[in-house]
Amino acid sequence: MIHLAHLFKGDGLRAQVLKGAGGTALVRASSMLLMLASGVLLARSLGPENYGIYSFVLSLIALLGLPANAGLPTLLVRETAKSQAVGRWGLVKGLLQISTSAVFVYSAIIALSAAFVVYWIWEADGSSQVDTFLWALWLLPIIAFEGVRTGVLRGLRWVAISQIPEQIIRPALIIALLGTAIVLDRNVTAIQAVQFNIGAALIASLVGAFFLFKAFPKHITEVQPEYNIKPWFWSLLPLSIFAGLRMLDSQINILVLGLLGSSEEVGLFRVAVTGASLVTFGLTAINMALAPQVARMYQAGDMQKLQRMITLTTRGAVLVSLPIATIFMLWGEQLLGLVFGPEYVAAATALAILCLAQIIDASCGSVAVVLNMTGNDTATVTSTLISLLLNLALAVALIPQYGLLGAALGYMVSLVSWNVMLAIVARKKTGLITFLQ
Secondary structure (H helix, E strand, C coil): HHHHHCCCCCCCCHHHHHHHHHHHHHHHHHHHHHHHHHHHHHHHHHHHHHHHHHHHHHHHHHCCCCCHHHCHHHHHHHHHHHHHCCCCCHHHHHHHHHHHHHHHHHHHHHHHHHHHHHHCCCCCCCCCHHHHHHHHHHHHHHHHHHHHHHHHHHHCCCCCHHHHHHCCCCHHHHHHHHHHHHCCCCCHHHHHHHHHHHHHHHHHHHHHHHHHHCCHHHHHHHHCCCCHHHHHHHHHHHHHHHHHHHHHHHHHHHHHHHHHHHHHHHHHHHHHHHHHHHCCCHHHHHHHHHHHHHHHHHHCHHHHHHHHHHHHHHHHHHHHHHHHHHHHHHHHHHHHHCCHHHHHHHHHHHHHHHHHHHHHHHHHHHHHHHHCCCHHHHCCCCCCCHHHHHHHHHHHHHHHHHHHHHHHHHHHHHHHHHHHHHHHHHHHHHHCCCCCC
């Protein structure tokens, strides 16, 4: 125990990563429980069909927000960490200002354009899906500002704190609102679920803005903003393409299920994805803490120390993910029936497939983080595009015949292919081994 406590002391790389990952893991573990609770309440109160509509609409909003919230958070992490290391606070301030302005303009244009298309061209037929989508458009600017704020906070090494608004406060508020509606014996619709989401997101955003204010040094108000527009743009372009492709890859199965399948299958798949996402919460926590450290250590040329850190974090990610995945794969039906209700037991096979994919994901380590933080972001785009096209092709081919199972198989193949390709590229470009060894 004394030796373990000693590992967290000091300001060295290992201590910073352990504290960042430990704090993030604590936040993620709490978030896991809150997300699961909110997911259970939503699934039970809405039912598979309405929960499918809710999930489909949120997937559309995530895709519409991609250009504003794709590679920008990663760029903010990298550039903020580098500028802080050399005391260039003017660059941090300038990047924050231009990022905030850009996402505000984009969000306003996209939200108004989407509302026009749906309301006038599709004539807003009054269906639940259309009305839910119109309400969900209010989430666009909130999601965009969330990415900016989180990226800067992570770059300043407020890794765990950066996640509290969206990972803790937002789901807790959704649970409170849903719980109140259930206690009052009110039937919750997909539209009301989105409205709860909007209210919770607004409050969480205000808390996040307060954290960002506290993270900056007091003299930041006296610093003149500096701008490196051209380097930022050419760095942002591949990062945005990469993040956009990854987001599209993660949402394409839900979208194809919504178009070629049924709303009920979308709801079942969303439940399976929720369960499988718990498997890699350890890797997610590590990635959040490791990203700024990779940028710093790679720039300093301390490759041996960085390789040791990557090896240890990959082992830690697998150690956390394996028992969770095993439980879901062996007792998925019982857990789904107990937690979500008997209507969702049909998602057990899809859950097992997705859990297997997540184990492989964890075994390949922080491969995308390593490439993006070392300036090899362009290399991730090609592999991600191949993975997306593979996922789309499999989804279109398998979903019409196999439905939910086809969506899970397509996602697994694409995720495994993506990890293997990036692991090979990372070894070739940086000399770093990210996979389990």
